Amino acid sequence: xLLLETLPxxxxxxxxxxxxxxxxxxxxxxxxxxxAIAIIYKMIKGDINLMYLIAGADGDASLSRFxxxxxxxxxxxxxxxxxxxxxxxxAFPTTIPGGILALLGISGGSYVTSKAVDxxxxxxxxxxxxxxxxxxxxxxxxxxxxxxxxxx
Amino acid sequence: xxxxxxxxxxxIGFFLASLTAVVAFQLLTGRIxxxxxxxxxxxxxxxxISPARLQLLLFTGAFAFYVLSQVVKSRQFPEIETKWxxxxxxxxxxxxxxxxxxxxxxxxxxxxxx
Numbered sequence: 352x353l354l355l356e357t358l359p360x361x362x363x364x365x366x367x368x369x370x371x372x373x374x375x376x377x378x379x380x381x382x383x384x385x386x387a388i389a390i391i392y393k394m395i396k397g398d399i400n401l402m403y404l405i406a407g408a409d410g411d412a413s414l415s416r417f418x419x420x421x422x423x424x425x426x427x428x429x430x431x432x433x434x435x436x437x438x439x440x441x442a443f444p445t446t447i448p449g450g451i452l453a454l455l456g457i458s459g460g461s462y463v464t465s466k467a468v469d470x471x472x473x474x475x476x477x478x479x480x481x482x483x484x485x486x487x488x489x490x491x492x493x494x495x496x497x498x499x500x501x502x503x
Numbered sequence: 504x505x506x507x508x509x510x511x512x513x514x515i516g517f518f519l520a521s522l523t524a525v526v527a528f529q530l531l532t533g534r535i536x537x538x539x540x541x542x543x544x545x546x547x548x549x550x551x552i553s554p555a556r557l558q559l560l561l562f563t564g565a566f567a568f569y570v571l572s573q574v575v576k577s578r579q580f581p582e583i584e585t586k587w588x589x590x591x592x593x594x595x596x597x598x599x600x601x602x603x604x605x606x607x608x609x610x611x612x613x614x615x616x617x
Contacts, residue, residue, distance in 0.1 A: 376507045380514060387518040394525045401526065401535050411539035411549065414556050414598065418563040424523055425567045429574035431519055435512060436578040450583030454566070454591065461595040465602060472606045 408469050415465035422458040426451065546609045555601035562594040 393399040405420060407413035434441050529535045541557050543550035566587075573581035 373504065373507065376504075376511075380507060380511050384514045387514065387521075391518070391521045391525060394522075401529050404526070404535050405540075406536050409544070410536070411542075411544065412537045414540055414559055417537075417540060418559065420526070421563055421567050424526075425571050428519060428523065429571060429580060431515060432574055433579055435516075441508065441512065444579065448580050448582050450585075450588060451570070451580045453588050454570070454583060457588070457592050457595055461599060464599050468599070468602050468606055472609070 408473055413465065413469075415462045419458050419462040422455060426455060544605065546612070553601065555598045559594050559598040562591055566591060 390399065394401060403410070405412050405416040407416070430444075433444050437444075526535070530537060539549045541552055541560055543553040543556075570581060570583075
């Protein structure tokens with residue numbers, strides 16, 4: 352009984368902190384929205400050039416980059432849907448299945464390996480080394496006259 | 504706070520959907536270069552259609568569709584069986600093996616010419 356009486360009263364949340372959290376939340380959200388709109392606008396206008404988004408070093412499209420792009424989009428969209436579907440409020444999934452992680456790993460690993468193969472292909476073959484020996488210098492005291500013929 | 508959450512939800516949804524739409528539109532209209540995506544790459548340029556590349560493209564499309572459809576249906580990431588992961592890994596190995604072999608053949612041919 353004595354213990355119950357000495358327990359501190361529950362702390363009431365400060366309304367100022369709630370207001371601060373709200374202001375910060377809106378600031379960050381609006382800032383992200385502005386960035387998102389700017390990026391999408393520049394992509395549509397062509398200022399952000401996506402021409403070589405999936406191209407390899409030679410300028411042709413690379414399948415490894417393409418599949419990496421596809422899986423990235425799929426996982427991102429899936430995660431977004433799952434977060435939104437959580438009840439009662441949006442939340443990250445508690446677990447991500449190992450299969451999904453393996454899928455991303457295979458995709459990323461394939462991309463990196465393909466890039467390594469491309470880098471190896473672009474490397475010039477080892478050329479034969481030619482050693483050039485300079486002619487012996489003229490002994491001191493001797494001069495060399497260079498005769499330039501007159502123009503025709 | 505509820506308004507902020509709703510706004511953030513629509514904002515991220517709009518951004519992801521727009522990004523996907525812009526990339527898909529530019530891929531389909533040719534503004535993103537897709538030249539030679541399933542073609543054999545030789546030292547003389549692009550060759551014919553490569554079976555290794557074609558099968559990887561098909562597997563990628565099938566897996567992407569499966570994962571996305573399962574997420575839309577059950578609102579959680581699906582458990583992918585090991586055999587399917589092995590199949591996907593095999594598909595990637597075939598593609599990478601073909602690419603490596605092609606590189607090796609090109610280098611051997613270059614050595615013979617020089």
